[in-house]
Amino acid sequence: MQVRLMVVDDSAFMRKIVSDAASKVTGVTVVGTARNGLDAIENIERYRPNIITMDVEMPKMNGIEALKIIKRDHPEIEVIMLSSHSKEGSLVTMEALELGALDFIEKSSDRGDLGFLTSQLESKLLMAEVLTKPREVKEKVKETVLHRREPFSAGGFDYRKVKAVVLGASTGGPKVLFQIVRKMPKELNLPVFIVQHMPKGFTKSFAERMDEDSALHVVEAEDGMSVENNTVYVAPGDFHMVVESGKIRLHQKPKLHGVRPAADFLMESVARSYGGHVLAVILTGMGKDGAAGLMSIKEAGGYVLAQNRETCVVYGMPGYAVSSGVVDEVLSPEDISERIVRIVR
Known part of the structure; x- marks a missing residue:
């Protein structure tokens, strides 16, 4: 199954950078963009993404508020946050991960350092492409251990x-x-x-x-x-x-x-x-x-x-x-x- 990606960012420049970089990744199709969290939520049914990249600071509805709603109403959609390297940015990122974000991409403080962002984006989307494959394809390991709930006998682990x-x-x-x-x-x-x-x-x-x-x-x-x-x-x-x-x-x-x-x-x-x-x-x-x-x-x-x-x-x-x-x-x-x-x- 292909990655159907929606790019959410209030910056037109960042929407283009992320969309262009994602389009070069095998198995990824950018199905749409959104300018803020509210715009993203209103367009989920239209674009039907299975992965969303989400900026944090946006007008009308920020990334954290949007993440909460998406994980509540569309738990099957994975969200990758775009995070600043600042102290405040990293704390917000931790909140997003605790709320169920799949992962995050670190924004460089240098607006011109686009290679740093795109290399991260590629690796995260390649991982996401694996996650969207049918379960029987991506999970080849068969569990062979027993689900033991009670303590071992004296001969086992102390x-x-x-x-x-x-x-x-x-x-x-x-x-x-x-x-x-x-x-x-x-x-x-x-x-x-x-x-x-x-x-x-x-x-x-x-x-x-x-x-x-x-x-x-x-x-x-x-x-x-x-x-x-x-x-x-x-x-x-x-x-x-x-x-x-x-x-x-x-x-x-x-x-x-x-x-x-x-x-x-x-x-x-x-x-x-x-x-x-x-x-x-x-x-x-x-x-x-x-x-x-x-x-x-x-x-x-x-x-x-x-x-x-x-x-x-x-x-x-x-x-x-x-x-x-x-x-x-x-x-x-x-x-x-x-x-x-x-x-x-």
Whole structure:
């Protein structure tokens, strides 16, 4: 199925730039444009888009207000936000992701740097083209694990020994991570480590947004930070994060699986630091990042949860982990939240 794209922006210049760039992407047809959120909503039935690019600041109805209505009335339509790199812009972007936006494209502060925007647009639309394919085509991984809800017998994993929780996510991950971390109790009595594929400058706002609505303390990790219980450490954009000798270490080794931060680096370090005392979670996202790290955790004796196919925006990362044989349970985000709390308490 082709991507039927609607471009929503109050700037005629940006509508043309985005439309021209999108038209060059194989499998994408620009079916229409709109000048603001209200104009977009009124023309959905006319253009029948399955993907919308949405600016934030617009007259009559801004992008956030339009997103809420679209996700309520047309949940099948995916929305990609255009976000400024400013502090305010990144905070609004986090709100949009929490509300269900598929992803975002970072606007360059340099109006002339159109290559930066168009390269992002192409990659996001290529991903969107995969998402619009029929489910039987895009989901080739068959789940082979049982949906175990009750604790193992004495011969299985000892829940009482968990000393750290680690989560990896990409496309669609922010909304799920907000949900999961929000349900973690204040006295979790262990640290939580997160890799969410996200550009530099946005992970700080992501952590701050999560901290506002969580009983735990959520921070963007900094090099040399001491690892403390009841704290959630979010890997900063453009840096790989590892745990060594009770401290956070950041480095900029080459991208792994095309991303930095990569969940594999973090998970492998957590396996080295905590051995089998780890509960790992792999969430929605494209690609195979996390599978090797989860293998290290499993070989050390840890326990692995994966998000189920039905609730994933992209079943790539969880699907690859499942097919690798490292996953103990496949659950919905709500069940993952409950399972984490049951295991660690």
